[in-house]
Amino acid sequence: MGAGAARVDIGSILRGARCAARLTQAQVGQACGYSASAVSRIESGRMRLDYSALARFAAVLNLPLDRLTATPVPDGSAVDTVERPSDEEDAVRRRELLTGVLAAGTTVVAGVAPAGAASGSFDPAAGLEDALFRIPSVAPVPVGRLVQRVAAARADFCAARYSSLGRALPGLLAVASATRDVSSGRAREQAGVGLARVYVLAAELALKQHNDAAWVAADRALTTARASGHPVPIGEASRVLAITMRRSGRSPAAVRLLGQEAADLDVGRSATGAVRTTLMLTAAYTAATGRDRATALGLLDEAQEEAERRQAVPGLFTVDVSRTQVDVYRIGVLNALGTPDEGVKVAARLDIDRMPTAERRARAWTDTARMWHALGDQPQTFAALRRVEREAPQEVRRPALRALTADLLYQPARVPGVREFAARTGALPG
Incomplete structure (x- = not known):
């Protein structure tokens, strides 16, 4: 200058x-x-x-x-x-x-995409708000059929087919609500769990798109899960609600919520113990965003001990419990704490290809991309972003990843292929 x-x-x-x-x-x-x-x-x-x-x-x-x-x-x-x-x-x-x-x-x-935006306006959660506030009257279905439809929606989420999920959720919310309302006894419990999980998926999708509908969906998920009386969906709903709280800057309150829910779960049982571990992982990242290093790393270490005892078992509806999953969270925690250099050794031992779903593999590559970006290594950042796209093309079009791609595009040192990638993923206006 x-x-x-x-x-x-x-x-x-x-x-x-x-x-x-x-x-x-x-x-x-x-x-x-x-x-x-x-x-x-x-x-x-x-x-x-x-x-x-x-x-x-x-x-x-x-x-x-x-x-x-x-x-x-x-x-x-x-x-x-x-x-x-x-x-x-x-x-x-x-x-x-x-x-x-x-x-x-x-x-x-x-919380909404700009009207008339070009290719960067991809938002599969755009229709959720109307669906959440104006659930139409529809005919109920047998509980077994509802369980199948919820499983199909979960499969869309895990495969990162967000457009398909966004189209399915409004109707599925209506069907699940109607089925729960007309059922009784054991069938009502099952339908209640199904409805809670549909709300969880709606919150997950809205969170990915930074859509304000996440608040409503997460709150309803927890209310519905509590009414079902089942601890696993209560844990699933608590997690998404805590994430919405974290996004609004209420990290300490979110950590408290996760801690309270985790304490109520039986660590000795496989299913609830795994849920407890995933809640601790989310609490660790939440504490890190609040710059509470001691709490974040303490929760991570405790979650790692529990994950190693259990090996790889199902955890929440959308997150499994494994050593690899803990390592991915550790990279995210270190990024949030502003010490991404400490995550390099963790990234080196990751075996992302062994993670069970495309959505989780894409999330792992996302955290890796953020680590390299924070360290100023643009080629490695781009390589990780390309792996996100390979695993889940719709994942790389989320707002946070488009912003990261845009930053990479306009760095002084140009990386070959970034401009084409940005145009393809919506980070560069058409």
């Missing part, structure tokens, strides 16, 4: 805009492809941003980009700075970047 260039207190400006918009660090981070802890470091001036990242933050927070590149600090001190490229060099690149970020970021901040 030249001697006469202005310096800006980028962190203070970003923090003020975020607070004015009533957004948490986690929400802004999700929109921009950063962890909540990274946003905290940016706001405190301990982490620098390049021009492309500044453009994404400006777009998500509705800030004029000039405020981040030309506003002097009042006391004239030298704080976090960025050099602005000339208009002649970067005009096209800047327009493309801002358009792409707005398409990806609006879903996170507002």
